[in-house]
Amino acid sequence: MRTARRITSALAVTAFVLTVAAACSDDDAGSADKQSAADRVCTADDIEVDGGFGEKPEVTLPEDCTAPTEIVTKDLVEGSGPEAQEGGGVLTDYLLVSWSDQQVQDNSFDRGQPFPVEPLGQAQVIQGWNEGLIGIQKGDRRLIIIPPEKGYGTTGQGTIGPDETLVFVVDAVEIR
Known part of the structure; x- marks a missing residue:
């Protein structure tokens, strides 16, 4: 027992x-x-963008991965015609979302005034735009994820803090 x-x-x-x-x-x-x-490093496919070309987009960023450390581009809507070349120009509508807080920081859609970027490659914009807009065609809607060193760097700009990853949705209104 x-x-x-x-x-x-x-x-x-x-x-x-x-x-x-x-x-x-x-x-x-x-x-x-x-x-x-x-x-896990996020890809362009992890970011949700609602709205079509010419409409103010809505951007949802993932919370289960980290921001990319290189410029990432993806054409969400494909246009046609000649591609933007270095030295040329692009007339754009854009929306900017900061990665860390997922807040819209700026956009041209609300102003109703497209923003010119020229001469492409040396324009007085952040380096990520000079690189990320090469090859865009009229009618393209492009997602561009820009790491801090190609954006506003360690100092930030206005409401955008230092070391911020930038997420742009850019519509190519015209290629010049």
Whole structure:
């Protein structure tokens, strides 16, 4: 009888230890999944942009990945005609969202005045625009993600803080 109780007690203790070990292991796996998701670098496909060419876009940024460290571009709507070349110009409508707080910082849609960028490549705009607009065609809607060093850098600008990743949606109204 005592042997049976000892075996039953030993089995109960073993079952308890295995249950606790499994629970801890599951918690560790969940933490690892959360950690790896936070370490994943976002792509243009992770960003949701609603609205068509000529309409003020709505941008939703993901929370489960980090901002890219290189310029990322993606044409959301394809236009036609000649591509913007270095030294030429582009007349644009744009919307800017800051990565860290997902707030719209600026846009030309509300002003009803497109913004000229020329000469492309050396225009008096952030470097990310000079690079990110090369090859855009009239009628294109392009998503451009710009890391801080190609944007406003370590100092920021106005309401845009230092070391901010910038997310632009740009409509190419005209190629010059």
